[in-house]
Amino acid sequence: MTEPVGTPAERAAALAAAARAGDRRALARLLTAVENHTAVAEQALRVLYPLAGGAHLVGITGPPGAGKSTLVAALIAELRAAGRTVAVVAVDPSSPITGGALLGDRVRMQSYASDDGVFIRSMASRGHAGGLAATSTSAAAVFDASGFDIVLLETVGTGQSEVEVAAAADTTVVLEAPEMGDEVQAIKAGLLEVADIVVVNKGDRPGAQRTAAQLRAMLAPPGEAGRGSGPAARRPEVLVTTAMSGEGVPALLAALDRHRARGSGEATPAARRARAAAQVRGVLVERLWARLAAPGLAGATDAALEAVARHDTDPYAAADALLAALGREETR
């Protein structure tokens, strides 16, 4: 489509309609708008959000180099073979030291350039006003409303915001690699809490089955010897894949479908609430921060930040004082 004209609302409506009609350039523009938090993005989400909810949102997280991008590429191949459409939001690590290839490079090798059933968007993991969770879940909503069957969100599971991104999905897959050793235990504990499915990737490496067995033991409720008893409430399945060859990927897809089918019962309201909370929290922070930076309060905000920087006051007291100042401004 040509560059839409008019007010932000008009441009947003035009872009949203075009994206829903399958216009990839319009979709790309919308995603850029979402990433830059523009007025057009906000208006477009107003239109698109009520139309979203049909896609299966799958978070894929795990430590750097576990094979997330390789697995996403394998899942794309599997999904396309089954005739399903797939969009990917890949939060690429901002540091190149992990040795992991960017998803874009991986998938370019398989060339889906002419396939309308695949759309991949990489986002930098730094500098998201309102938080990574808000940006990536908004991008997911754009894909969802544009009719993709499944939206994969790849994030490196190292920080809180990445965990939030994963937790905002309908189904969260946590990836581990067999040889990662003890230092990953700490990451594991935090990450495993958000896992619906745990995947030990690099199944071709020695120790993969043993790692899977250890994880199964770790995830079993205490006192429960194996199977059967009690409400097997939220014990994640543990699977082994070899993303490089595609081995285990059909089983993972089946597990994803099962989780989704189950989720339409009782798990979904909680997952949807978690997603809503992550999104609203991100926008709230952004809005509050914008008001604090506006002319009326910028002076007070600066002074408070200076005071914290000098250690004259602590961040909690400064935040409370700024919230009080916001409140006073409201009643004026």
Ligand SMILES: Nc1nc2c(ncn2[C@@H]2O[C@H](COP(=O)(O)OP(=O)(O)OP(=O)(O)O)[C@@H](O)[C@H]2O)c(=O)[nH]1
């Ligand atoms: N042996 C083996 N290597 C794999 C497998 N899957 C991925 N790798 C390799 O592991 C390395 C990292 O893979 P990526 O897919 O980039 O991992 P990632 O988790 O996306 O990494 P970051 O995005 O940097 O966090 C690459 O060299 C892959 O080729 C596998 O199943 N077996």
Ligand SMILES: [Mg+2]
């Ligand atoms: Mg990656």
